[in-house]
Structures are given as structure tokens and as C-alpha cells.
Amino acid sequence: MSFRPPDAAHILVVDDDDRIRQMLTRYFEGEGYTVSGAADGSEMHSQLKLRNVDIILLDLSLPGGKDGLDLAREVRTTSDVPIMMLTGRDDVIDRIIGIEIGADDYIAKPFHLREVHARLKSILRRRQPAAPKQNADDDKLIRFEGWTLDLARRQLLSQGAEVELTTGEFDMLATFVQHAGRVLTREFLMDATRGRQLEAFDRTVDAQIVRLRRKIEADASQPQLIKAVRGVGYVFTGKISG
Template sequence: MSMPHLLMIEDDTRLGGMVGEYLQASGYGFEQAPEGALGLRRVQQRLPDLVILDLMLPDMDGLAVCRQLRALPGAAGRVPVIMLTAKGDPMDRVIGLEMGADDYLPKPFEPRELLARIRAVLRRRAEPALGPDADSRPPLRFGSLEIDRDARTVTVAGRPCEMTSHQFDLLVVLAERAGRVLTRDQIMEAVRGRELEAFDRSIDVHMGRIRQAIEADPKHPRRILTVRGVGYVFAKQQD
């Protein structure tokens, strides 16, 4: 199996060099693009397994890069993004997740923590597709909503729904436990495991993105319902 290829879009060449050495020593392929436009071209030339994206770039906003990345043919929903945010500004994190980032990491950070997050994101993409054993699993169907856990696709009335790998995993956790109220901690534990903790209220941002993808009216959801003061529940009702 070839080593996962990582692309870091970051204008700080010193930081990129340090991160690159650490990740390459950990068994990853690595390249750095110092500008957003160049990073997007690199994605088109060679689809990476994961993008590490700085929010502040000299030529364009990192959020714009993330939005354009999600729109590139072949990259939408397939390339996970870990966004680097300065000083861990909460609003930057929320906006980044809304733009389609799978995870975020505030600067300054330890390369070891970045590596842990990379491994977690890539593992989330690989393990659900394989499942607990070699047997395929039937799609989850709720009226016009269909969730194919093996193909990792979601459709509503046959229309593909775009979401990040992390959002797909969150949806599966809820759908597999339809009718059961889950706390935020229970949901994040099921998705992330114990390696990483849930951060702030990022799960609420992801739930908003999932609703936009699958609900006819995201402001008045019928599938993913908020249980105030507790968490979320996936409603069993049919269309």
C-alpha cells in the first residue's frame, strides 16, 4: 500500500518544513504550497489524501480555498481538510467547519497533535468503508433518504448529498440509533473514539451542515432533531 499523500497549504515555509519533516518521518508523503491558488492547482494535478489548510494566506482567504476545493471535480467529499486557525478564534473555527473543513487545529500547535488528528481523520474515512467484518451492510433507508455505509454515499430521492467524511460518520451514528436521544459527548465518542476529545460546540456546526444536505427545510428539520439541553435524535418517521 502506498503512503498517504498530504498537501499543506501554508505560506510559512519554516513551519511547513518542520511539519513536513515530522510527517515524512511518520510515513506520509508531503508537499507544501505557499499560496492558495497554487494549492488548488496541486490538488487538480494530484488528488491528495488530506489537505492541511491555513486560514491566513497571502493571495486568498483560506475559507475561499476550502470552498473552491470542495467544488473541484473529483475532490468534493473525497479530500478531508484540517484547517489551521490563528489563536484558536472560535468564530474562525465555526466558519471553517461550515465551509466544509473536517477538523481544525489552532496555532501554535505541536506536530504530534497534528499527526494524531491526521490519523483520526484518515481512519474515519477508511474504517467505516471496511466495516466490522468483510460482509457488506444494507443501506439505511428512511423514506426518500438512503445512506449507503459501504459506498459512503447519501441520497435523497436519488439526489446525491454532499458532506464531509466526518459529517457522513456523524449521520451514520445517528441513523443507526434512530429514535434514541444521544448527547453530544456520546455522538463524538462514537465517531472519534477516545483518541481525541470533542472541541467546543463544533458538533452543532456539523449538524447544521448535515441538515442543509438532507433536509427539505433545514430551518425546520424533520430528520435530525435537537433535544434542548441534551443533544440530538434521528427521527424515524417516513416521508
């Protein structure tokens, strides 16, 4: 998926409340974005087939038998498009599940439009490939245990083939490889990967790491690259070769 500058991005708002869809549409169109709307999962999938979307604002509670978590899980089977979950429930378990299935952020209703915009811009900014720089450390390829992490292009490669990572998964892996051998607390990982203060639920970080392990570990049940340090956090033990 290619990403345009944040001010030209295409946003898909999925919410069964007409007022919220219209409010978000008016606001983001006023900020220069292209916005499409959907009231349920069926309309969401139709929009995704018709248009290239840069980010989905997805309500948790939806009609039709499938809630936002179900739809996020379906999207993740075919796409790494960023997802920001919107919810009227302040349930920690829902947040953990949302992050575990690949949501990039989570914001509770009622929300301030400027906060939604700030978080959305942060997600899109992290998804953009870095601009070429001469002699910049960020442009180098980092190799570990048969994997290649391209920080500039935000790609993870295995034998030349790209492995899709969500925004959060890539940021988490980049943080680990750049601090290989160092024990990182959950608070450090949250700050490093979100770029702002966020409710630092321990299990939210854990869920993100579980997803990442499934993609890079030979056996996710017995991880050899990202190991837990009881009572402290996690450490990346893979051998960095360049």
C-alpha cells in the same frame, strides 16, 4: 475519490510560512507519506489540478486576499477531500466557521507533530471503506425516508445517486441513524464522531448539523429528520426501513 492506506496517503500542506511547510514535509515524508506544498491559494489550486490529494493541511492565515476559510469553502464546492485547519489564533468563532464550511478538524499552533499525525490518521482511517465482513451489521444498508446509507462503503445515496458528505457529516449521520429515536447530547455526538476528546463547543456540533440538514432535509429551515431537543441535544426522527 479513492483512498489509499494512511501510510501511503498524499498530503497537501498549505501554509505561507516556509519553516512550517518544510517541517511538516520532512516529518510526514519520514513517516512514509507523499507531501506537496503550497504557499497560498493559487498554488493550492494548481496542486489540486495536478495531483490526487488525500488530505489538506490548511493554514487559516494566508496572503493574497483569501484566508484558509475562504479556500476551504472553495474546495468544498467541488470536493469532499478531508481538510485539517491549522491556525495561530485560538478563536472559537473561527473553529465554528471552519466546521460549518466542512473542515474535518482544527488544530492550533504551536502544535506537536505527533498530535497532528494522530489526528490525520484518524481522519484518513474514517474515510477508508470498511473491509468486507460476513454477517457483519456494518455491511447492511440503512434506508430512511427515501435515503440509503451504506455504512461499509461510507456512501449516502438518493435514488441510486451518491450525495457527497464530508467525513464529519457522514459520521454524524451514521451516529444518528444508528441511534434513531434516542435523544443524543452534544457531548455524545462529539465523542461518537471524533473518536477522541476534543473541546466540545456546543456551536461546533450545531454547525455540523446545519450542514447535514442542508443535504438531507426537504426544508433545512424546518427539519423533519434531525430535530433539536431544547436544552438537551438532538434526535433523529426519520423512519428506518432496513
